Amino acid sequence: MPHPNSLAVVYFIVTVAAAMVLRVMSIWPGLDPFNPDWIVLVLIYWAIALPERFGVFAAWSVGLLADVLTGRLLGQYALIYALIAYFSIKEHRRLRQFPLIQQCVFVFFCLLGSQSIIFGMESMQAGNRLSLEYWYPVLTGTLMWPLVFSVLRYIRVVARIV
Amino acid sequence: MVSVTLLVMDYRGSRLNSLRSLLAFAVYPLQSLASLPVDSFESLSNTVISYVELQKENRRLKEMQLVNDARLLKLAALEKENIRLRVLLENSFQLGEQVLVTELLSVKLVPYEHTVVVNKGSRFGVHAKQPVLDANGIVGQVIRALPNSSEVMLITDPDHAIPVEVNRNGLRTIAFGTGQPNRLHLPFLANNADVVPGDLLVTSGLGGGFPAGYPVAVVDKFESRPDKSFANIYATPKAQLEKSREFLIVWSDSTPVVLGEHAKQQAPETTESPNAAP
Numbered sequence: 463m464p465h466p467n468s469l470a471v472v473y474f475i476v477t478v479a480a481a482m483v484l485r486v487m488s489i490w491p492g493l494d495p496f497n498p499d500w501i502v503l504v505l506i507y508w509a510i511a512l513p514e515r516f517g518v519f520a521a522w523s524v525g526l527l528a529d530v531l532t533g534r535l536l537g538q539y540a541l542i543y544a545l546i547a548y549f550s551i552k553e554h555r556r557l558r559q560f561p562l563i564q565q566c567v568f569v570f571f572c573l574l575g576s577q578s579i580i581f582g583m584e585s586m587q588a589g590n591r592l593s594l595e596y597w598y599p600v601l602t603g604t605l606m607w608p609l610v611f612s613v614l615r616y617i618r619v620v621a622r623i624v
Numbered sequence: 625m626v627s628v629t630l631l632v633m634d635y636r637g638s639r640l641n642s643l644r645s646l647l648a649f650a651v652y653p654l655q656s657l658a659s660l661p662v663d664s665f666e667s668l669s670n671t672v673i674s675y676v677e678l679q680k681e682n683r684r685l686k687e688m689q690l691v692n693d694a695r696l697l698k699l700a701a702l703e704k705e706n707i708r709l710r711v712l713l714e715n716s717f718q719l720g721e722q723v724l725v726t727e728l729l730s731v732k733l734v735p736y737e738h739t740v741v742v743n744k745g746s747r748f749g750v751h752a753k754q755p756v757l758d759a760n761g762i763v764g765q766v767i768r769a770l771p772n773s774s775e776v777m778l779i780t781d782p783d784h785a786i787p788v789e790v791n792r793n794g795l796r797t798i799a800f801g802t803g804q805p806n807r808l809h810l811p812f813l814a815n816n817a818d819v820v821p822g823d824l825l826v827t828s829g830l831g832g833g834f835p836a837g838y839p840v841a842v843v844d845k846f847e848s849r850p851d852k853s854f855a856n857i858y859a860t861p862k863a864q865l866e867k868s869r870e871f872l873i874v875w876s877d878s879t880p881v882v883l884g885e886h887a888k889q890q891a892p893e894t895t896e897s898p899n900a901a902p
Contacts, residue, residue, distance in 0.1 A: 479654060487658040488732035495735040530647040531654065532733045533741075533768060533775045593803070596736050 470515055470623045477504050477614060478524055482531055495595040498603030501528055502576060503610040505543055506569060509550035510557050511618060521547030538583055542576040562608050570604040645746070648770035655731050655741060655773065662730035666869070722875040723757075724748060728868070729773065738764075738781035738801065742871055745772045750873055753833060757872045761839040761862030762786065762827060766873065774873075778865055779840065780805060788840050789828040793818055796828050799840060799859060805866055808841050810857040815848040817855060825859055835874065 481500035488494055505524060508516045525540030532539070549572070550557065557568060577600050726744040733739050744750055746769040754766040756776050764778040777784050782803035788810075789796045795818060799808045813819060823843040829836025841859035848855045 482651075482654045483658045485658075486655060486731040486733060488662070488730050494732045497732070497735065527647055527651055530644055530770075531651045533739060534734075536644060593736070599735075 469621065470512065473617060473621055473623060474508055474516065474520075477508075477617065480504075482528065485528070486531060496598050496602045498599045498606050499573065499576070500603075500606075500610070501539075502543065502546060502573060503569065503603060503607060504614065505547055506550050506572060507611060507614045509547045510554045511614070512623070513551040513554045516547075516551075518544050518547050518551070534580075535583065538580065542579050546572050546576060562611065565611070566604050566607050569607045570600065573600040573603045644768075645771050648745075648772065652770070652772045655729055658731045659729040723872040724750070724875075726750075726756075726871050726873055728871065733775070736803075738778040738784075738803070738805070738865075739767070740764075740776050740778065741773050742776055742873075743773055744873065745770045745774045747771050749875075750774050755834045755838075755874045757838060757874060758863045758868040758870070760864060761841070762834060763863045763865060763868070763871055765833060776871070779861055779863075780807060780865060786834060786840060787828045787830040788825040790819055790843075791824040791826045791839075795819065796830065799825060802858075806860050808859040808861060810843075810859060811854055813855050813857055814853065815850065815855045817857075819843055819846055819855075819857060821846055824862075 478501065481504040484500040485497070487497075501524065505521050509521070522540045522544040525538075525543035526536065528534075528539040528543070529536050553568075557565060560568070577597060581596070724744060726742040729741040729743055731741050733741065742756075750766060750769045752766055752769055756763045756765060762779060764776050764781070764784065766774050767777045768775045778801070779786055779799070780801040780803070782801050784801040785798050787796070788799045795813070797810050797812050799810050801807075802809050810819075810825075821843050825840045825843065827834040827836055827838045827840055839862045841861045843857060843859045845858040846855060847857070
């Protein structure tokens with residue numbers, strides 16, 4: 463049996479894929495504006511938990527796939543995810559010590575930053591008047607962080623990835 | 625740095641289309657997966673539909689078929705007459721249009737844009753800027769064709785505009801999307817324009833994007849603003865943008881499009897194209 467750590471890549475790919483599915487899933491049309499960016503949450507978790515395995519380049523690749531997935535300009539999410547992964551990896555020691563609430567604050571600012579960058583890019587492309595609804599995913603994403611965190615930690619503990 | 629370069633390149637040109645198509649192969653299964661719950665629910669509700677209901681629906685459809693057939697008879701005669709008249713006027717006229725039936729994937733790309741994904745892509749010859757219809761009217765246009773799927777911008781998207789004319793009197797204008805579902809805005813008509821609620825707006829065919837004469841929307845509110853030079857007019861799209869699951873992608877070009885083998889099995893209904901070049 464291979465060492466659990468060599469399976470880390472598989473777990474990483476599966477969780478990111480699941481996040482991507484959640485990202486574009488539309489079960490109840492009224493809830494769509496609240497659908498958070500699950501991919502960012504998963505990326506932040508792996509960046510904090512396994513900074514030595516999971517780098518900025520992996521985040522960048524995931525971002526490129528997210529661009530194609532959501533039909534944005536190529537490189538938009540790639541840039542954002544790479545930046546977020548960079549900060550998460552840089553601060554991972556501190557972030558690990560934080561209680562969940564403080565992590566939520568960090569996640570909130572990550573999401574706010576990413577949404578602001580997207581806002582800038584979308585406004586550059588077209589005179590798209592974005593309503594207040596545009597900012598809801600920042601809030602729901604922050605609220606979902608404890609859930610994502612505990613689910614992914616459970617997966618990591620069960621899979622014994624260190 | 626690489627991201628910024630990519631961003632600029634993608635914005636400026638179409639050189640990255642091949643890269644996007646390549647990545648789309650990896651992403652398409654995820655989109656299908658996301659669409660699965662809704663699809664399976666639909667198929668389940670189709671399976672457990674009762675016999676009585678099926679019978680009822682069958683009868684209704686047969687009646688509709690009869691009515692449509694009768695209308696078509698008349699339409700054929702009118703079409704011939706139209707062609708004859710156009711020949712008299714020495715106008716060339718292109719009638720034939722080829723369509724491809726496509727199904728919606730229930731995914732939401734971004735909540736603030738009215739963009740949907742359909743399950744036919746460039747492998748079927750779909751390309752950007754093609755008009756998309758449903759049974760009732762114009763739905764939108766293809767903005768990006770990926771190998772297995774394509775992204776369709778609906779006419780209600782805030783960035784979408786479509787050239788229309790009032791069916792009753794041929795008054796031409798442009799209808800913009802509002803970002804609200806089932807609402808179009810016509811900002812460029814004067815306060816004294818001859819438009820009343822209930823007027824049908826059809827595509828004018830100007831601009832070349834959409835074929836002429838397809839229903840787009842029905843005017844539902846005319847609000848004259850004496851202090852401004854233009855009136856505020858709102859219209860409701862004819863197409864069932866929220867409910868339809870099957871759309872038609874239309875080739876309105878004069879050149880016939882070669883469809884893939886699989887597309888032929890899907891039976892793209894080709895209307896014959898009577899050529900009326902003088």
